Each structure stands twice: as structure tokens, then as C-alpha cells.
Amino acid sequence: MPDAMGFFTDTTVCIGCKACEVACKEWNQLPAENGGIRELSGDSYDNTRRLDGIHWRHVRFIEQFKGPYDGRWLMMSDVCKHCVQAGCLEVCPTGAIIRTEFDTVVIQSDVCNGCRACIAACPFGVIDVNPVSGTAQKCTLCYDRLKVGLEPACSKACPTDSIQFGSIAELRARAQKRVDQLKAQGVDAHLYGADPTGPLGGLNSFYLLVDKDEVYGLPHKPQLPSRNLARSSSFSVASAAVLGILALVGLRKRRMDDMGGAGGRVGGGGPN
Amino acid sequence: MSDTFFSGAPHWTWFIILYFFVGGIAGGACFLAAILDWFGRTEDRPVVRTGYYVAAWGAILCGLLLTVDLGQPLRFWHMLVQSHNFPTIMFKAWSPISFGAWVVLSFGAFSVLSALGVMAEEGRIASPALRAMHRGALGKLVAGISALLGFSLAGYTGILLSVTNRPIWADSPWLGALFLASGASTGAATLILLAPGRGATERSLAWLSSFDTQALVVELLILVAFIVSLGSVNRVWLSSWGWGLVLLVGVVGLGILAPLRLHARRQPVANAARLVLLGGFLLRLATMFASEGIERYRVAAGM
Numbered sequence A: 001m002p003d004a005m006g007f008f009t010d011t012t013v014c015i016g017c018k019a020c021e022v023a024c025k026e027w028n029q030l031p032a033e034n035g036g037i038r039e040l041s042g043d044s045y046d047n048t049r050r051l052d053g054i055h056w057r058h059v060r061f062i063e064q065f066k067g068p069y070d071g072r073w074l075m076m077s078d079v080c081k082h083c084v085q086a087g088c089l090e091v092c093p094t095g096a097i098i099r100t101e102f103d104t105v106v107i108q109s110d111v112c113n114g115c116r117a118c119i120a121a122c123p124f125g126v127i128d129v130n131p132v133s134g135t136a137q138k139c140t141l142c143y144d145r146l147k148v149g150l151e152p153a154c155s156k157a158c159p160t161d162s163i164q165f166g167s168i169a170e171l172r173a174r175a176q177k178r179v180d181q182l183k184a185q186g187v188d189a190h191l192y193g194a195d196p197t198g199p200l201g202g203l204n205s206f207y208l209l210v211d212k213d214e215v216y217g218l219p220h221k222p223q224l225p226s227r228n229l230a231r232s233s234s235f236s237v238a239s240a241a242v243l244g245i246l247a248l249v250g251l252r253k254r255r256m257d258d259m260g261g262a263g264g265r266v267g268g269g270g271p272n
Numbered sequence B: 001m002s003d004t005f006f007s008g009a010p011h012w013t014w015f016i017i018l019y020f021f022v023g024g025i026a027g028g029a030c031f032l033a034a035i036l037d038w039f040g041r042t043e044d045r046p047v048v049r050t051g052y053y054v055a056a057w058g059a060i061l062c063g064l065l066l067t068v069d070l071g072q073p074l075r076f077w078h079m080l081v082q083s084h085n086f087p088t089i090m091f092k093a094w095s096p097i098s099f100g101a102w103v104v105l106s107f108g109a110f111s112v113l114s115a116l117g118v119m120a121e122e123g124r125i126a127s128p129a130l131r132a133m134h135r136g137a138l139g140k141l142v143a144g145i146s147a148l149l150g151f152s153l154a155g156y157t158g159i160l161l162s163v164t165n166r167p168i169w170a171d172s173p174w175l176g177a178l179f180l181a182s183g184a185s186t187g188a189a190t191l192i193l194l195a196p197g198r199g200a201t202e203r204s205l206a207w208l209s210s211f212d213t214q215a216l217v218v219e220l221l222i223l224v225a226f227i228v229s230l231g232s233v234n235r236v237w238l239s240s241w242g243w244g245l246v247l248l249v250g251v252v253g254l255g256i257l258a259p260l261r262l263h264a265r266r267q268p269v270a271n272a273a274r275l276v277l278l279g280g281f282l283l284r285l286a287t288m289f290a291s292e293g294i295e296r297y298r299v300a301a302g303m
């Protein structure tokens, strides 16, 4: 069994060149949106806007400007987090979503039937339907490349090494060193998803951030969808029981009324 | 702000809304039919028969709606059998959508059996053996199982929404109970409207209408618990002109309070029943679109 593999993305060195986005599209033969006619977002230099079935990488531009000379850009190449406890995998009813030998999470397109449960289950909004296949799609962490000993297309293309690929243990150690280095320089940096005891058992694609998680479009405490299962089911069973009892009490009352009205005899049609 | 605001919408829209609505009616009608089958009287048989027909046709319609909504409809069976490991069963008890696929299938099978029994009872199928079985212990057992599956169908649809990471749906554990109660009230309403055509007596209808009243009260209480349990997230819903209005005016006003008033005044039950059906539909509509319409990231990040 190979080591758990994944990405460490150091957002402080991302320059927003989108080489990763392009490399991903090329390698995975993902179609253009809208026949190649790109609609501009109109309020940001980020025109991809989101991850979906045909954008498995998305370089998020966070434009923090108070005035023309007072501000900064934050850039982050977003991707599936290959969660150690993955919500998408948990709910998928066809078994299309699997955990691979590299501890990554992959959707098998020939098994998926497009029910879309995984889209709502992912806490990060990673998955969407690819209109060409009619199935749910997302980053595979280049499973096909990993199988033959190649690194994923995006990290290979990244010119600043903002996206680093490797074994999770090694990446975590490297990431911690980088946080220490930045802190020594007075930058308030922290890691997101690097803690195996943290939310979702850690993320196999984790990040170094210099602002609040939410600013990067990342939930502070992502959770599994099944957290609601037990309570939701028991409330439903309880309401079914209440309705059942009400129905039976109603029938009993009707019978009592009949008996009263008929001087103690059972009235109406006899018991069935 | 809730962490659910970072997820993506699954595009569960019209087919799924209809599926949830029809599934609730079929499940509720089946439950009421089975209760009357077990504990009612001969005079209740028209309601029982109507209930099993509604359940069977509803289950078939549910299966169709669920299938056409898939991105790859011809692969619907991948939810039941492992496509790469034929014929091993595909079932995940902890995944409501997997559980639900099996519920729809088995509810369909059992309710169709009951409906066939009803056809024998009505003489539409000339089979004394089937008729005897249907009116005997076996028929009652089938009815009991259908009723349990029917309630599972009505309720799991809400649990399915809660077991996600979507805003509103996953922010409360009450949706399953709410859809179940709505299934009971809309099931009763459907029987009130359809059973007279099969010769239902006034007394059966009176019982249905009094049950409907109680189911509506239960539904209202659960709806309040649901909205309260959403905490600050409910503002996102209630303050929106569109779906907030549909919930407050359509579901609570027209779909619950108005029929309760009609029932209390003993006014024609059919009018109340129509309003209950409208409310049940709007409940699914507002619940689905209120969350479907929320764009990821932007709300929470204030971007």
C-alpha cells in the first residue's frame, strides 16, 4: 500500500497565473463552458468563480481593497480536499465514489448515475455535474497519472510551487516549517486541514492561509452529513408514532361514540 | 453564519419536489388505509380501497420521477445492485438516498400487492383466492408492512435533505418529521377527495377529517420547531420575499391555518382538503428552492 498522497497548497506564493486550472482542463479533457464564450463575472478578476463538473481546479482571487492604494490580493488554487472522512463518499448510493490506494477520493464515472447526492453532501461545494457525461465529477488527484508514477498535472504545472504534491506526512512537516518561517516574519499564517485530529480526520489536500478560513470560501468546521442522521431519524419515528396513536385514538373514540349513541350496542357496520 | 453556506446546490428541483409531494401522499394514504384495514369497519372499505390504489399509483409515479431526474436514468439500477459486482446488492443504511431507493422499490411492491387485492375485492380481478388472501391475515400483514414503508417514504425524504451540508436543510433535524406529518395530512386530504368516488360513507369521511385536523396541528408544531431550530439561518429564508412568503402565506396560512378553520367550522371537507394539498406542495417547493437558491461562499464570506 503506497503512502497517503495529496497536496499542500501554500497560498502565499500563488500568483494567480491559472497554469494549474489549464493543466487540469487539458489533462482531464474537460470541456469549455458555454461553448468557449466566457461570461465575465463583472465584479472580480476571477471569472471562473467556482469549482464544478468541468472546473476541477479553481484559482480563487480574493480582492481585499479599501481604496485604490490600500489593499491586497489573496490567491488560492482550490480543489477537492480528498477528505479523510469524505461526505461525498459517505452518501453516494451507487458506490461510484471510492477511496483509492493513495488515500484519495475518486468518482468512477461509469458507475455514477447522476443522483447528485454527493454535491449536497460535500461541505466545500466541490462537486457538480459535468453536462457532457451527465454524471458528478471532480478532481481525481490525477489517479491515472499516480498509477504510472507521474505527479498530478496541476502541481507539475505550478510555476511557484504553491501547489506541492507528495506524501501527506512529508507535506505536513514541510507546511509546518513554512508556517514557522512566516510567523517569524510577522505574518499571521495558519494551516487549514493539516490536523489529523481536526475536522473530517484531516484533509489530504490542505492549505496555508493568512486570513480567516471563511475569507477563502472554506467552512471553519466542515462536518459529515451523517451528523444529522440519528436525530433526524428519531424525530421522524417519534412523529410517526404520535400520528399513529392519534389515528387509533380517533377510531376508538368513534367506536365509543357509537356505543353511547346506540345504547351500548355497536352501531354502524360491524367490525370488519 | 452556519458552515453549510459553503456547499453546492444539487439541482434537486421540479422532479424531486413532485416526487417528495407524491411520496408523502402515497405514504400517508397507505398508512391511513392500513389503519382502517386493521381496525376499521366494513363501512370503511371504500377508504381502504382508495388508499391502496393511491399508494400503488403514487409509488409507481415516485419511481418514475426519481429515475427521470437522474443524470443517467438508465443507470437507476446502480442504486440497487453493484454495477461492477453483479448481482451483489448495493445498500448503505446510513445513506438516506440509498435507503430511500430500497424503500421506494419495496413500498412499490407491497402497495401494488395490496392494490391487486383490492381489485380482487372489487371483482375487477376474478380471483376468489386472491380476494380471500387480501381480506385474511396475509393481506393484513402486507398492509401493515406497506404502511410502515409508506411512512418511511414520507419521512426519509426530509431526512435525506438533513443528511447533507446544505443551508437550511442540514441546519435542523426536524425536516424528516415535518415531511412525515405533511405526508399524513396530504394523504388524508387525498382520501377525502377521492374516496367518495368509491362510495365512502359520511362517517369514514368524518374520521378522516378529524385525523386531518390533528395531523395539521402536529405539522404546525413541527414546522415551528423546525424554524426555531434553524437559529439565525431562518432569517435567510424568512426575510426573502419569494420563498419566505410562500412559507408563511402559502404553507402556514393557506395550507394549515385555513383548512384548520374550515375543519373547525365543519364546512365542506373537500375545500379544506384542497387547501391541505396546496400547502403540502408549497411546503416542498419552498423548502427546496429556499436552499437551492443560496449561492455558495458569497453569503458567508460577505463577498
Ligand code: SF4
Pocket: A079, A080, A081, A082, A083, A086, A087, A088, A089, A105, A121, A122, A123, A124, A125, A126, A127, A138
Ligand atoms: S472535498 Fe468534497 S468532494 Fe472532495 S473528498 Fe471531500 S467531500 Fe468529497
Ligand code: SF4
Pocket: A091, A092, A093, A094, A095, A096, A097, A107, A111, A112, A113, A114, A115, A116, A117, A118, A119, A135, A136
Ligand atoms: S451523483 Fe454519482 S457520485 Fe454523486 S452520489 Fe450520486 S451516484 Fe454517487
